[in-house]
Amino acid sequence: MVSSPARRSGARPMGTVVYESVRDAIIEGRYGADEKLVQEQVAGDLGVSRTPVRDALNRLAQEGLVTWLPGSGYLVNDLTDQDITEVFEVRRNLEVLALEKSCGGLSRVQASRINTIIEEMAAADPTDAAAQFDLNRRFHQAMIEPAGNQLLLTMLDQLWDHPVSRRITRSYIHDEENVGRMIEEHRQILQACLDDDVQRLTTLSEKHMTEGYGETLSEAT
Numbered sequence: 001m002v003s004s005p006a007r008r009s010g011a012r013p014m015g016t017v018v019y020e021s022v023r024d025a026i027i028e029g030r031y032g033a034d035e036k037l038v039q040e041q042v043a044g045d046l047g048v049s050r051t052p053v054r055d056a057l058n059r060l061a062q063e064g065l066v067t068w069l070p071g072s073g074y075l076v077n078d079l080t081d082q083d084i085t086e087v088f089e090v091r092r093n094l095e096v097l098a099l100e101k102s103c104g105g106l107s108r109v110q111a112s113r114i115n116t117i118i119e120e121m122a123a124a125d126p127t128d129a130a131a132q133f134d135l136n137r138r139f140h141q142a143m144i145e146p147a148g149n150q151l152l153l154t155m156l157d158q159l160w161d162h163p164v165s166r167r168i169t170r171s172y173i174h175d176e177e178n179v180g181r182m183i184e185e186h187r188q189i190l191q192a193c194l195d196d197d198v199q200r201l202t203t204l205s206e207k208h209m210t211e212g213y214g215e216t217l218s219e220a221t
Contacts, residue, residue: 018048019056026065026076027166028129033078037066063163083164088213091165094156095209096202098144104196105146111194114142118186126179133169139186143193168213182212 022042025031043053057074060066064083066074106114121135137160147153159165185208192201 014048015052015055018046018052019059021046022053022056023060023065023163023166024130026060027163031076033076035076036069036073037076038073060163065163079164079167084168084213087159087162087164087168088209091156091159092206092209094152094159095140095144096205098147098149098152098156099193099201099205100198101147101149101152102144103193103198103201106143106190106193107146110142110145111190114139114190117142118183118190121179121186122183126176129166129169132179133166136169136182143189182208 031037037057039050039053039057043050057066061068061074064077066076068074117135117139121132124131124135144153144156185204189201189204189208192204
């Protein structure tokens with residue numbers, strides 16, 4: 001079941017709000033793997049017309065979160081090992097490159113902002129996957145701001161926007177211990193960058209990403 005998008009809409013286009021509502025319901029497991037989604041049913045759940053629901057489901061099909069079944073609706077796709085591996089391989093290589101370019105380049109203001117993000121993550125509910133995803137994303141994006149390569153930053157930003165990235169985060173943000181480990185790793189990564197230690201920075205970052213994705217693979221198996 002998904003919550004009504006009316007509270008989230010404001011001045012935003014209804015189609016966007018409906019898309020985000022259905023996307024988040026899939027990511028958070030309220031619509032489970034292999035569950036069939038019928039336009040009329042989803043529209044009723046959301047209290048909207050079929051048109052924005054149809055558009056949202058078509059967009060989700062293009063992104064690989066659902067599969068269209070002619071004549072019967074849409075099927076929620078499971079998160080496969082291949083999905084996880086593809087995102088991991090691309091992100092690892094691009095982010096390590098961006099970190100190498102950013103190492104030692106954080107300003108005092110940028111470093112202070114990153115510390116604030118880390119503390120916000122520590123204060124947030126460790127089981128709130130949406131909040132932890134947003135904070136995690138803000139940390140990693142802030143770390144690579146000094147890279148100076150706009151194409152590289154744009155590609156990583158698009159990767160974070162990929163729905164699979166949100167589903168991966170949900171699969172390993174499930175207890176306080178995991179979040180606590182991530183926070184400590186974030187602190188170590190920030191310090192390595194401030195120390196201008198490229199080798200330590202890339203080693204810590206690769207370990208940080210590999211552990212998260214590795215745990216996600218275990219969940220999907």
